[in-house]
Amino acid sequence: MTREHRERLFGIWTRLQKKANEQLHVRLESVVVLIGLVLIMAGLSPYFWSVSNFMNILLATSTIGVLAIAATFVLSSGGLDLSIGSIVGLSGVVGASVAVNLGMSTPVAVLATIGSGALAGLINGWIITRGFVPAFIVTLGMLGVARGLALVISDGRVIYGLPDWMLFLGQGRPYGIPMPVLILVSVAFIMHIVLAYTRYGRHTLAIGDNENAARTAGINVGLHRLSLYVLSGGLAGLAGLLFATRINSGDPTAGITYELTAITAAIIGGTNLFGGRGSILGTMIGALIMGVLQNGLNLLAVQSYYQQMAIGGVLVLAVFIDQFQHRQEEARV
Amino acid sequence: MSLLKVSGIEKGFGSVSVLRGIDMTLGPGEVIGLVGDNGAGKSTLMKIITGMYQADSGSITLEGDNLLDLTPGARRDRGVEMIYQDLALAKQQDVASNIFLGREPTRRVLGIPLVDRRKMKRDAQIMVDQLGARLPDLTRPVGLFSGGQQQSVAIARALTFDPKIVIMDEPTAALAVREVQSVLGLIHQLKSRGIGVILISHRLNDVLAVTDRIVVLRQGRAVANFVTNDTKMPDIVSAIVGGGDIAAAAAHEAKG
16 A cells, blocks of 8 residues: 555545544444454354344343443543442342332332432432542442442342333343343433533533533533432443343342443543543443453353453553543644 | 622631722723732632622622622623633533533424534634634634634633623733734724723733723732823832832833
8 A cells, every 4th residue: 555545544534533523422443443343253253143142242231331321421521430330239129129028019119229329329429519529439438338238138138029010121022122222222312412412411521621611611510410420320220220120130249340341331432531521322332342342252152250351451451542542632733 | 880890899718818808890891900919819809700709798790780699600691701811621622612611502302402513613613703713623622722722712702692891810821922912902802892801910011001990909909090091010010019119020020
């Protein structure tokens, strides 16, 4: 390839990159990584390339995907929520115990599941914004508290036997598509619109970008942050609902280290760890990358311990590449 | 009639009394220079006017209406704009997002109010052109622009919503010579449109060049209120440092 060719190709690439970023709020690199990963996995495993396996990937991604949406909102506001994995466990146990032990109806149990997550988020946000304790500490504390509470409520045991209507949310397949996938896609669609096209979303990014600028622009930063932690907790509650109904039980140990995977997915998708940039569409691609990676490693019969290592490695690598590009961008100006 | 009337403003942080009863007025089309040493209370006074700080006592009115009970956002809506020294820009967002930060226009799609990006972009372009600012690409994050270009964005933001008062905190401190001239030119432009301007600056030459009056703060009090045309550099320096042996300081400032 001549130098001229290379330059022209590079020009096309940067234009596409810019378009994708502006119109869809997606980093093109992550799409390329996803496609590359799919092709590699398809080459390595004969079982990968099938509709039913793709459905499996989507189903396995649904819980992480919803959590990654929560992580995207909080991270792009310059915050951090480490408690979402534990809230998956807590909310699932709360929902199961309301449905099974108290014998309440499905709508009440669903509300209790999501509501308990939102309540944990409210406590997070309240201490962060009113008590001025760093988000890292507060949500790290909640990671322990929520997990402990889940074990206390369930007495350390898995609560089995959810009512049928609740199970439909996790195991139903209208038109052959698993309910959790439908729920993830709808939530992602709505939250993408919220983050990219509403004032609430724009203000979220502005706060993460320059909190002082947001404040001088008349945005109520404290209240906005508080609402973001409630949103994050509520979405974690929804993820807990999807998980519990999929496995037909409230498991107090559900969702351990899910915050790691969710934050990784958000960052691979282009969310700035330090706030100011993020998109749900990008995060969904990030979540799919994590899903394909895990699914492929499963099909290749790689021990799950190694998968844990792979996820951690990918997180560091994604942030490294992001920072590297950022420095190059600044050097170009 | 005065546009902005500040009377008896007091403010303390803990046991430290920063403002001890400030009075000043600003008329339409008037440019006031606010000068004083570091710690004299200039920034605190401005933050009380914009609503970032609460005053302990005193009153501030805009066209006769009380301002002190309003939130910072509500005061902006009433026409009080401030251009901060650090510019207060969201650097990863583009020009339009910054200009409309906190005041994004919306249009309803299926009853849901969505931010009208197209209108924002269009209006931002118009505003930037009016200012005569040279910004190569409005869709780039403002953090990638030069200092002077970022200043233009901050100014465009302050002027987009028909302000009555514009407060500028050290607008020329970090600028190149030509950019300083364009900021001073802009102040003249605002004046001719009937906008009241408060200019905070340590660069006394700039203050003497564009203001009508100069208010000097010292230790939380307004110690002098000069008419710029009748004032010489030594008078201002003397008021800032508080009399005494000012010959050396005045000579230094006169050298510019």
